[in-house]
Amino acid sequence: MTDPTRRILLGRIHGAFGVRGELRVESFTDPETELFRYQPWTLRDAQGRERAMEGARGRPTPKGVVATLPGVEDRDGADALRGTEIWVARSALPPPSPDEFYWVDLEGLRVRNVEGIDFGTVAFVFSTGANDVLVVRDDARERMVPFVRPDYVREIDIDAGTILVDWDPDF
The missing domain is CATH 2.40.30.60 (RimM)
Structure with missing residues (x-):
């Protein structure tokens, strides 16, 4: 940003x-x-x-x-x-409200889960109608993590460039 x-x-x-x-x-x-x-x-x-x-x-x-x-x-x-x-x-674009994010600001953020496993970076975000979805890629695979806070997306730190998720690494 x-x-x-x-x-x-x-x-x-x-x-x-x-x-x-x-x-x-x-x-x-x-x-x-x-x-x-x-x-x-x-x-x-x-x-x-x-x-x-x-x-x-x-x-x-x-x-x-x-x-x-x-x-x-x-x-x-x-x-x-x-x-x-x-x-x-x-x-x-105006600054987002507190606790809101532009999708584009999430792209490129590093994603790890609560067990400390690195998932890669956010490639893009899309909407399913029910909720938004983070598409996270690394060299080996692509994961789709529902952007549902706080159930699956626990923390977002734009300044640190990180997202903490509660998501099974094998899913």
Whole structure:
């Protein structure tokens, strides 16, 4: 989290919405329209080319979030951005509330269980609907640990870069 160059993937452009250059956007923020609070954006296309962009505006619709971007004025311009990822600097996000965490801040943390067995590091986190899950990898295997506090996830120390879990190493 202290790396000033660290960026977070917050959305993806899925193509045109109508004929006036509006875009269908998948937002990974909650609520979805919070995406527009965090600017400037870095737009990354499928070939890895990037460009900075400010001034995006958006609105919710029954079919998802619709955005307008400066310089995108017609359907062809909007369709040209299909598949483009929306990245923002981690520093653009507000600090989490006490005892809350951004998933991205958990990535890379070292995980060990209460018996002291090292599980590896958090590769990523995903949601099952019922709860979130830590995907922890080392050189030999991958483990999925339910992010259920305090039952399975006992302690998180962002500053020390560690997570303590109560989880069977063979599971």
